[in-house]
Amino acid sequence: xxxxxSTLSRALVAxxxxxxxxxxxxxxxxxxxxxLGIEGMMATGAVVAFGVTLSTxxxxxxxxxxxxxxxxxxxxxxxxxITLKGKQTLSGLALTMIGLGISGVIGRSFIGIPLPDxxxxxxxxxxxxxxxxxxxxxxxxILFYIALFLAIFSYIFLYKTRVGxxxxxxxxxxxxxxxxxxxxxxxxxxxxxIGGAMAGMGGAYLSTAYIPQWIEGMVxxxxxxxxxxTIFAYWNPLKAIWTSYLFGGIYILQYLLQPLGIxxxxxxxxxxxSTLIILIFTSRSNLLKRIGSPEALGEPFLxxxx
Amino acid sequence: MKLxxxxxxxxxxxxxxLIYLSSLILGIFISSFIFLxxxxxxxxxxxxxxxxxxxxxFGLKETITKMIPLLLIGSGLTVAFQGKFWNxxxxxxxxxxxxxxxxxxxxxxxxxxxxxxxxxxxxxxxxALWAMIAAYxxxxxxxxxxxxxxxxxxxxxxxxxxxxxGPWKGKxxxxxxxxxxxxANAILPLIKNSRIxxxxxxxxxxxxxxxxxxxxxxxxxxxxxxxxENPNAAKYAGINFIKVSFIIMIISGGLAGLAGVGEVxxxxxxxxxxxxxxxxxxxxxxxxxxxxxxxxxxxxxxxxFFGGILVGGDIIQTSFKLPxxxxxLFNGLILVFALIGMFFIEYKIRIDKE
Numbered sequence: 001x002x003x004x005x006s007t008l009s010r011a012l013v014a015x016x017x018x019x020x021x022x023x024x025x026x027x028x029x030x031x032x033x034x035x036l037g038i039e040g041m042m043a044t045g046a047v048v049a050f051g052v053t054l055s056t057x058x059x060x061x062x063x064x065x066x067x068x069x070x071x072x073x074x075x076x077x078x079x080x081x082i083t084l085k086g087k088q089t090l091s092g093l094a095l096t097m098i099g100l101g102i103s104g105v106i107g108r109s110f111i112g113i114p115l116p117d118x119x120x121x122x123x124x125x126x127x128x129x130x131x132x133x134x135x136x137x138x139x140x141x142i143l144f145y146i147a148l149f150l151a152i153f154s155y156i157f158l159y160k161t162r163v164g165x166x167x168x169x170x171x172x173x174x175x176x177x178x179x180x181x182x183x184x185x186x187x188x189x190x191x192x193x194i195g196g197a198m199a200g201m202g203g204a205y206l207s208t209a210y211i212p213q214w215i216e217g218m219v220x221x222x223x224x225x226x227x228x229x230t231i232f233a234y235w236n237p238l239k240a241i242w243t244s245y246l247f248g249g250i251y252i253l254q255y256l257l258q259p260l261g262i263x264x265x266x267x268x269x270x271x272x273x274s275t276l277i278i279l280i281f282t283s284r285s286n287l288l289k290r291i292g293s294p295e296a297l298g299e300p301f302l303x304x305x306x
Numbered sequence: 307m308k309l310x311x312x313x314x315x316x317x318x319x320x321x322x323x324l325i326y327l328s329s330l331i332l333g334i335f336i337s338s339f340i341f342l343x344x345x346x347x348x349x350x351x352x353x354x355x356x357x358x359x360x361x362x363x364f365g366l367k368e369t370i371t372k373m374i375p376l377l378l379i380g381s382g383l384t385v386a387f388q389g390k391f392w393n394x395x396x397x398x399x400x401x402x403x404x405x406x407x408x409x410x411x412x413x414x415x416x417x418x419x420x421x422x423x424x425x426x427x428x429x430x431x432x433x434a435l436w437a438m439i440a441a442y443x444x445x446x447x448x449x450x451x452x453x454x455x456x457x458x459x460x461x462x463x464x465x466x467x468x469x470x471x472g473p474w475k476g477k478x479x480x481x482x483x484x485x486x487x488x489x490a491n492a493i494l495p496l497i498k499n500s501r502i503x504x505x506x507x508x509x510x511x512x513x514x515x516x517x518x519x520x521x522x523x524x525x526x527x528x529x530x531x532x533x534x535e536n537p538n539a540a541k542y543a544g545i546n547f548i549k550v551s552f553i554i555m556i557i558s559g560g561l562a563g564l565a566g567v568g569e570v571x572x573x574x575x576x577x578x579x580x581x582x583x584x585x586x587x588x589x590x591x592x593x594x595x596x597x598x599x600x601x602x603x604x605x606x607x608x609x610x611f612f613g614g615i616l617v618g619g620d621i622i623q624t625s626f627k628l629p630x631x632x633x634x635l636f637n638g639l640i641l642v643f644a645l646i647g648m649f650f651i652e653y654k655i656r657i658d659k660e
Binding site: 036040076080084085086087089090091093094095096097098099100101102103104105108221224227228231263265266268269272273275276279280283284302 | 311313340343392394443447448449450452453454456457458460461464465467468471472589592596628629630631632633634635636637638639641642645646648649652653
């Protein structure tokens with residue numbers, strides 16, 4: 001029983017940085033902009049959160065600065081993709097290189113230093129006393145709940161509000177949206193920057209809640225897995241919740257299987273291998289159900305094209 | 307008054323080159339300001355990077371050594387990107403080639419004298435096979451090529467990690483996670499007083515020239531370009547997308563595999579930590595291909611340039627005690643400026659006075 005409880009809680013914790021990133025990518029892609037820079041923005045978020053927490057002692061301030069840093073970084077991507085109509089894939093890769101560079105350069109001096117403050121778990125009165133769900137769901141850190149809230153909020157925003165529907169129309173048929181008076185490029189700018197901010201939250205979660213110490217390359221491909229999870233969740237923030245936690249579970253599976261004598265490097269392959277396998281299954285059902293990416297994903301919008 | 311962005315209908319090659327070069331120079335100039343954060347004079351840092359890599363005999367030799375894998379990878383990627391196949395997996399394909407070559411060196415090397423040609427052949431096949439997984443996933447199942455090639459990078463790195471810590475761990479390496487050193491007949495000859503493994507260099511130059519003719523003068527090359535420029539037209543023209551995807555990935559993956567052979571058989575002389583062998587060469591190769599504007603012949607120039615940047619990166623790393631990641635930052639910023647340059651080649655800004 002204890003094993004089940006600890007496994008479930010660890011899966012939720014391991015899934016939270018993925019959830020932050022996936023919601024961000026969903027919002028950006030829904031507006032029509034593909035952002036491959038998540039890995040870099042998460043790395044930047046992680047290092048900024050860690051560094052600011054270290055120097056100010058306030059983990060909340062660290063979290064805030066991580067959001068700002070990642071949002072600033074994503075605005076470079078927005079500028080290239082939206083204003084300059086550049087290649088989104090290439091710009092995203094550049095963003096990843098820049099972000100990994102920033103995290104490597106700043107982070108080197110943090111290696112081995114313990115964090116003075118961190119996001120630790122809080123027991124919600126009464127609810128945390130419930131069997132199983134109490135320790136699993138109601139004894140988590142505050143960012144865990146923020147991520148869940150953001151997922152639900154983004155769903156309502158994208159599907160039930162005027163602004164959200166406008167945002168999606170910028171990604172589905174920008175020309176029609178434009179003729180209805182939606183400022184496509186402005187929507188896209190805001191979506192990309194919000195997406196960046198959320199990737200920054202994911203990074204901050206890694207270094208201030210998940211593992212409160214600095215490890216070189218601590219994002220370790222999570223940013224790329226997020227891009228895959230976006231597809232896996234059919235660009236829907238609600239579905240992103242369980243897909244992210246599922247992948248959190250796969251991360252935890254590595255530790256569970258270790259006592260069985262499987263070589264660690266083969267276990268470390270699991271998240272990446274699972275990503276491929278899940279994409280294979282998703283692509284099949286996507287073809288059957290005719291669900292696809294936002295229609296205008298990856299295409300710049302030029303008003304004069306009309 | 308209003309700014310209007312329009313597509314450029316015509317732009318002369320001279321103007322194109324001018325815009326392009328100035329955006330690169332501007333990129334290098336502005337990215338050098340990152341050194342200010344570490345209290346280093348940016349001009350001095352640029353001077354260090356370029357004087358160390360291009361303006362000394364020793365530096366030049368090292369630049370060419372680093373250029374070799376970049377040329378093989380970069381020229382192969384020009385073909386992939388012309389066909390809009392986002393092969394981000396050169397890193398893993400390089401490792402696949404290095405792994406196969408290592409197996410041949412250690413197992414066939416002691417028995418067969420002339421083992422080097424076999425290593426190159428095996429390396430090409432290894433890289434190509436690993437890349438074909440992504441070709442299959444994209445063309446048959448419609449899976450995003452960027453994600454599949456990236457995931458395959460991580461998986462391949464773990465396979466190498468498994469081999470060097472497990473079954474392939476050398477008996478003569480004092481417990482280090484390396485394979486045994488290659489026998490002498492499996493080590494590539496070097497140009498005297500340098501680390502330039504000339505066989506691989508010649509292979510790279512031949513590849514660049516052949517690919518130029520392949521992409522611009524052959525039927526398959528034409529089909530690849532049509533798929534890249536207009537996938538719908540390609541469908542109506544009866545071009546087989548599956549075949550094109552496989553050709554693209556066999557070429558770019560195989561060449562990355564050859565780069566891996568060069569790295570293990572000349573530089574490391576055994577298989578060791580995956581990130582030391584691939585060393586971001588696969589990702590740098592992407593920039594090499596794009597800065598060459600997807601022209602395989604131009605990749606000779608851009609790989610030489612980025613070989614120099616890598617050597618310069620090593621120099622500033624040791625002389626200013628900067629982490630290796632600095633070069634990532636530098637590469638990323640140069641790419642951003644190249645993208646800005648591409649905008650001014652493709653579009654023009656008109657001021658409308660209404």
